[in-house]
Amino acid sequence: MSVADFPAFEAHRIELSTDACIKCNVCQSYCPVSNVTDLFPGPKYVGPQAQRLRIGPSVDHSVDYCSGCTVCTRVCPSGVRIAELNSRARAAMVRARGGPSLRDRLIARPELMGQLSRPFAPLVNYTLQNRLFRLALQAVLRIDARSPMPTFSRRSFRAWHRRYPYRSDRKVAYFYACSTEYYEPELGEKAVKVLERNGYQTLLPPQNCCGLPLISNGDYAAARTYAQRNIRRLLPMARAGIPIVATSTSCSLTLKQYYRDLLDIRTEEADLVASNVFDICEFLRILYERGQMNLDFGEVDLEVAYHAPCQLKSHGIGRPALDLMELVPGLLPIEMDAECCGTAGTYGYKREKYDIAMKVGETLFEQIADTGAPVSSCDSETCRWQIEHGTHRPSLHPIEILLQGYEGKA
Secondary structure, three states, rough: OOHHOOHHHHHHHHHHHHHHHOOOOOOHHHHOOOOOOOOOOOOHHHHHHHHHHOOOOOOOHHHHHOOOOHHHHHHHOOOHHHHHHHHHHHHHHHHHOOOOOOHHHHOHHHHHHHHHHHHHHHHHHHHOOOOHHHHHHHHHHHHHOOOOOOOOOOOOOHHHHHHHHHOOOOEEEEEEEEHHHHHHHHHHHHHHHHHHHOOOEEEEOOOOOOOHHHHHOOHHHHHHHHHHHHHHHHHHHHOOOOEEEEOOHHHHHHHHHHHHOOOOOOHHHHHHHHHEEHHHHHHHHHHHHHOOOOOOOOOEEEEEEEEHHHHHHHHHOOOOOHEEEEEEOOEEEOOOOOOOOOOOOOHEEEOOOOHHHHHHHHHHHHHHHHHHHEEEOOHHHHHHHHHHHHHHOOEEEHHHHHHHHHHHOO
């Protein structure tokens, strides 16, 4: 029996789960970061072991090298919340330093960066691809010049959606995320079309960044502000019984779990919103299990190397994207067994962590190359950008591949 058998206890006192640690080293053996660098001593040492000595900030700043992939929590046989302990320790350390650095403040606000860059997107994109500018950015802000910068879009997904004509009695609310609005509007458009094929009209409730980049960079205070605002804005949808779907599995995990477990937002409103949030492939698989999914797929003669990102695994919902892709005639999805791509959101953009991120992702990049598949697929946007960076091949969201099936083209 472990603390995982007592959900109320576990939810309210993550720190006390430390006492269940039996020092078995399972988390150490699975940790993708400590296996490639000595800068991170491993989840056991900076997690439950260090927690016993903590009063306020972390006694060991190496906790900042934890990527937050959550594999340690998932594999712990005693139910110790190791990743959550490390995240809270980082937040305490950041508070003790007087707040995040300028770099961490900037990269933790993709929504703000998108809003500022959209009017000048072509110029911003050109500048960000300029090697001299990237080297200057590296020198001043310590953002690695080699990191895979996303491309800003001049198009707004929300603006496109306002003109989209489809209407239905069946509705879903779409939490489309910063990446869809400012970097990948085409993904949002394809998600809307896939939901339409299944008889659902998408609604776009007011929303802001989920706050995960802030959490990952230890800025819990700002993340709580973002979270409270999202809860207020999504609550009418949840109260109306309208499912809330997300194409970013990181965002859906944050709405489902992190607001409660990491930010300590424990209200009926937060619980109601969380219980109505679904990863989009999870939602479609539920429709399939109920016999309500449109299976009118055309032939798609394509091999796809599929990587389940860390955040998806933390949902505890299996591999819904893989299950869905297997429904498309001719499509051959091949699941990779590498644990992590390495980028961990903003982690891989940092000068001191870029090489670590690439070493972590090396196994995945090699596995994708070995399949010979012309394209890969992943549920997380930053993971897709990292995979493209490491393999030099396109990486698509599973929804994009499903739409190919519906449209009957490869």
